[in-house]
Amino acid sequence: MPSDLRSRTAALVVTPDFARFWLGQALANLAGKSMTLLIPLVAVVSLNAGSTEVGLLNSAQFLPLLVFTLFAGAWLSGRAHRPTLITANTVNALLLALVPLAIVFHWLSIYLLYAVVFSIGAITCFADVCALAYAPVLVVGDRLVVANSRLETTYALATVAAPGLGGILLGSLGGPTSLTLGVVAYLFAVGAFLTIRHRSVPVAPAAGSGQGPGILRLIGQGLRFSWRVPLLRRLTLQAAWFNLFEQAVLTLYLVHAVRDLDFSPGLLGLTMTVGGAGSVLGSLFATRLGRSFGAARTLITGMGLASVAPLVIPLVSGPRLVTATVCTAAFVLYGLGLTVFNIFSLTARQRTTPDTLLAPASATNRFVAFGTIGIGAALGGWAGTWLGARTALLLATVALVAGWLVFTVSLVRSGSDGEGGRHEDPEAVPDAPLPVAAVADGV
Structure with a gap:
């Protein structure tokens, strides 16, 4: 590979491990954001859900942010990041897989959809907080701005484009196939996280007992x-x-x-x-x-x-x-x-x-x-x-x-x-060095 192409590639991915993390996050965001429209559409098409049911379904997707986010941050403190991301996305894949199975075997209900979107939202709270803490572990120094720009771009694109993609998939492939693609995206995200070679020693929350x-x-x-x-x-x-x-x-x-x-x-x-x-x-x-x-x-x-x-x-x-x-x-x-x-x-x-x-x-x-x-x-x-x-x-x-x-x-x-x-930080020690991730x- 020519040296100039190598340098451009290095600038794009920042580090190999960050590239794997970035890919995993992009796939997880794609799966999660497409479901925000796809599952309510499934409720309308398959269950003839009305505006009240769809409104409750949308609320169930946001409610975990208020219920679990603070707990997730405290629970994740001092825990390894990579295993958490692998587990969270595996669980999300299994939860989402319940919906196409329920459609195929004719036991889909609005209550199942409530439970699925709420549970995925709760697990995603842990995954998102973990991802925010993981980026500065994989990338330090001035390159952190570049790394965050990569993550923000894929997140923003997923937020804007993925819901529309979910609607397109439902119209062209049907509910079960579209939802299965979301499951596959979560599993590929797990695969990307599994390939991260970096291992970090979790920093203890505080000295003491x-x-x-x-x-x-x-x-x-x-x-x-x-x-x-x-x-x-x-x-x-x-x-x-x-x-x-x-x-x-x-x-x-x-x-x-x-x-x-x-x-x-x-x-x-x-x-x-x-x-x-x-x-x-x-x-x-x-x-x-x-x-x-x-x-x-x-x-x-x-x-x-x-x-x-x-x-x-x-x-x-x-x-x-x-x-x-x-x-x-x-x-x-x-x-x-x-x-x-x-x-x-x-x-x-x-x-x-x-x-x-x-x-x-x-x-x-x-x-x-x-x-x-x-x-x-x-x-x-x-x-x-x-x-x-x-x-x-x-x-x-x-x-x-x-x-x-x-x-x-x-x-x-x-x-x-x-x-x-x-x-x-007003309480920081003067001239203290920047924390190492x-x-x-x-x-």
């Missing part, structure tokens, strides 16, 4: 650390605010696009799917933006694009081609900005958090930031009913912009460089 602190104490430590460090607190609260109103925007856009802009379901899906290209652009330009503007300005710029771009959606009117083009462009800029923000936010949190608290602190962030998703969806639906989709959508986008302005002023006044590190004991 030999067993470390209990679950509740670890949860408390994660909450306290995330709150006492100003940069982490600002990033988490901004993410929670953004997710709250972002979900309201996405919920209202479905109604506004069909009723007010006269989009067909296919055109609506196209505007969002093509908009996913912004996530790819964000990953490509994130490192360059960070080098040119610094991490703090890059965080502000990324969140600004993600917050301001959707504002044009309730304001645009005119021929369908014009409105569709404007909406698509808005989603491109939104995806670009959000991916850039997420890359630098994740990197700052990983650099700032000690090994002993990485899992609990990551769980705290997910609990606060992702816990508002379900609330935002419900809030958007309620506001659309009472105010009309366009008016409610405008208010939700204005709320996004207001949150970004507050975040910008707060981050600038703090004087933080946005890079993350032990210097961000883990100690390798061989390959």
Whole structure:
């Protein structure tokens, strides 16, 4: 292989073990995100489920975030990452396999679907927190930004494109075959994780009795650390605010696009799917933006694009081609900005958090930031009913912009460089070195 091609390949994969981890995460995200639409569609097609059943099914997918995330972070503290990911994805494959089997043998019920999506959501809480803590084990130093950009790109693409893919598969292959492909994706993810050669020695949560602190104490430590460090607190609260109103925007856009802009379901899906290209652009330009503007300005710029771009959606009117083009462009800029923000936010949190608290602190962030998703969806639906989709959508986008302005002023006044590190912690020992993610004991 020519040297220049080798260097480009190395830059892409960062390290061989990270490439295996990245592949496993991409497959797991593809399987999980496609199920968010595929299983509700199966309920409608196979069980003639109504809006109430579908609403409960969607709620069951989000509820584990609030129930299990903090516990997952405490439980995973001090445990090896690779076995956890292998076990979690194996269990998810077995759980998902119950649905096509139930269809084939005619014992499918809405209650089985409730149980399956809730259980997969619970297991995924553990897998996601584990993955957040695993990346800085496999990649350290400056390459962590590049690694996080890879992970954020595949996650964003899975979030945008995989649900639509699930619907396409159901229409072309049928429910059992489509669901079986999800099972296969989970199993291939397990295979990718099995090939990771790196072994790490889990860092004990704390010195003392030999067993470390209990679950509740670890949860408390994660909450306290995330709150006492100003940069982490600002990033988490901004993410929670953004997710709250972002979900309201996405919920209202479905109604506004069909009723007010006269989009067909296919055109609506196209505007969002093509908009996913912004996530790819964000990953490509994130490192360059960070080098040119610094991490703090890059965080502000990324969140600004993600917050301001959707504002044009309730304001645009005119021929369908014009409105569709404007909406698509808005989603491109939104995806670009959000991916850039997420890359630098994740990197700052990983650099700032000690090994002993990485899992609990990551769980705290997910609990606060992702816990508002379900609330935002419900809030958007309620506001659309009472105010009309366009008016409610405008208010939700204005709320996004207001949150970004507050975040910008707060981050600038703090004087933080946005890079993350032990210097961000008021209780850290002066001049303490950045924490080493883990100690390798061989390959």
